Amino acid sequence: MHKATLDYAQQQDKEDKLSYLREQFHIPKDKEGNDWLYFTGNSLGLQPKQTQKYIQQELDDWANYGVEGHFEAKNPWMPYHEFLTEKMAKIVGAKPLEVVVMNTLTTNLHLLMVSFYQPTKKKYKIVIESDAFPSDRYAVQSQLKFHGFDADEGLIEWKPREGEELLNIEDLEQIVSEQGDEIALLLIGGVNYYTGQYLDLKRIAEIGHSKDCMVGIDLAHGAGNISPELHDSGVDFAAWCTYKYLNSGPGSLGGLFVHEKHAHNKELPRFSGWWNHNKETRFNMRQPFDVMAGGEGWQLSNPPILSMAAIKASLDMFDKVGMEALRGKSEKLTGYFEFLINEIDTDRIKIITPSNPKERGCQLSIQVKNADKSLHHKLTENNIITDWREPDVIRCAPVPMYNSFEDVFRMVEILKGLL
Numbered sequence: 001m002h003k004a005t006l007d008y009a010q011q012q013d014k015e016d017k018l019s020y021l022r023e024q025f026h027i028p029k030d031k032e033g034n035d036w037l038y039f040t041g042n043s044l045g046l047q048p049k050q051t052q053k054y055i056q057q058e059l060d061d062w063a064n065y066g067v068e069g070h071f072e073a074k075n076p077w078m079p080y081h082e083f084l085t086e087k088m089a090k091i092v093g094a095k096p097l098e099v100v101v102m103n104t105l106t107t108n109l110h111l112l113m114v115s116f117y118q119p120t121k122k123k124y125k126i127v128i129e130s131d132a133f134p135s136d137r138y139a140v141q142s143q144l145k146f147h148g149f150d151a152d153e154g155l156i157e158w159k160p161r162e163g164e165e166l167l168n169i170e171d172l173e174q175i176v177s178e179q180g181d182e183i184a185l186l187l188i189g190g191v192n193y194y195t196g197q198y199l200d201l202k203r204i205a206e207i208g209h210s211k212d213c214m215v216g217i218d219l220a221h222g223a224g225n226i227s228p229e230l231h232d233s234g235v236d237f238a239a240w241c242t243y244k245y246l247n248s249g250p251g252s253l254g255g256l257f258v259h260e261k262h263a264h265n266k267e268l269p270r271f272s273g274w275w276n277h278n279k280e281t282r283f284n285m286r287q288p289f290d291v292m293a294g295g296e297g298w299q300l301s302n303p304p305i306l307s308m309a310a311i312k313a314s315l316d317m318f319d320k321v322g323m324e325a326l327r328g329k330s331e332k333l334t335g336y337f338e339f340l341i342n343e344i345d346t347d348r349i350k351i352i353t354p355s356n357p358k359e360r361g362c363q364l365s366i367q368v369k370n371a372d373k374s375l376h377h378k379l380t381e382n383n384i385i386t387d388w389r390e391p392d393v394i395r396c397a398p399v400p401m402y403n404s405f406e407d408v409f410r411m412v413e414i415l416k417g418l419l
């Protein structure tokens with residue numbers, strides 16, 4: 001059977017051991033009731049059907065118990081964040097001690113920089129990718145200014161080479177070897193939101209640490225997409241959101257990782273609230289501050305249970321399926337997508353994302369020469385939900401949890417027709 005046929009795609013879906021998962025999600029539909037071809041799980045993951053039940057449970061317990069729900073709820077609210085820790089740690093390859101779910105991504109980046117961006121007069125610069133997500137750029141610029149430095153002068157951009165789209169790790173090596181004495185922090189997107197490039201985190205950590213720079217990773221496009229093995233990578237800290245590949249709803253909470261080597265360092269500067277105080281004495285209310293070990297030592301507030309319930313619903317699914325199986329399917333699905341795109345007989349299309357599956361997650365960023373946003377509108381009219389980045393890039397993420405080989409096939413057929 002030829003690979004570029006609907007029959008082949010449907011056959012792949014039949015053989016896919018994870019195809020049953022699609023049923024467990026709400027797939028948005030058009031007015032006639034046809035499923036959208038949804039490829040924006042890298043922006044907002046779809047809703048698992050069980051999420052409603054998980055949130056309803058907490059609404060019911062709140063209705064039935066009021067404040068007593070902190071202890072009497074089916075899933076007591078007092079330790080609720082702890083129910084998420086182990087499963088989240090597995091997803092990012094960390095020890096439970098190193099991980100906590102709290103706040104939102106940019107907030108967590110700031111809290112982590114309070115601890116891990118400790119500039120001196122001489123060593124104060126921050127390295128980011130030139131294509132860093134705007135929020136990360138604004139965050140580090142504001143940190144520079146907060147510490148009295150010039151936001152432009154203090155920022156070093158790791159850029160792709162002339163005429164290239166992807167980052168080359170040797171260029172980071174060169175930046176750090178030449179300017180490392182002035183660099184305090186590398187804050188790098190583990191999977192770049194624009195190109196989909198998955199960088200070698202271990203190598204980044206080694207490069208940073210060779211000149212005593214702290215190394216932080218933004219995993220917004222990595223968590224639930226690739227298996228980053230954060231602990232073994234040796235990076236100092238990481239943060240991510242849960243509404244992209246982790247399917248926990250718009251604006252939902254983020255996750256944070258602090259490497260074990262910093263877990264018991266009570267001398268680290270940090271911002272505090274009652275929730276990073278020793279939970280045994282938290283309610284004595286008169287204790288001198290006693291910071292918790294590990295990731296929990298960065299919490300400030302008691303956690304929002306309704307949002308956490310949605311995260312719990314999603315993490316329970318990830319835990320059942322496992323990242324290994326998801327990655328296995330993801331490599332096949334994106335590989336098939338890439339194959340079909342490359343079959344299109346045109347010189348207008350170029351995939352920016354690395355072709356090596358080890359250097360990417362599920363997303364492909366497809367550059368279409370001489371295209372403008374009307375292409376995006378036409379895709380949308382055809383029920384294809386993708387993300388358009390000016391001037392000419394379609395970001396498209398087939399997610400192994402709910403996208404099918406047929407989705408991918410149909411998408412490419414329509415794109416072909418539009419070109």
Ligand SMILES: *Cc1c(COP(=O)(O)O)cnc(C)c1O
Pocket residue numbers: 104105106107133135136189193218220221241
């Ligand atoms: C999605 C995303 C964000 C969004 O940050 P929030 O604080 O959750 O709004 C930040 N950085 C990166 C790299 C992202 O992909």
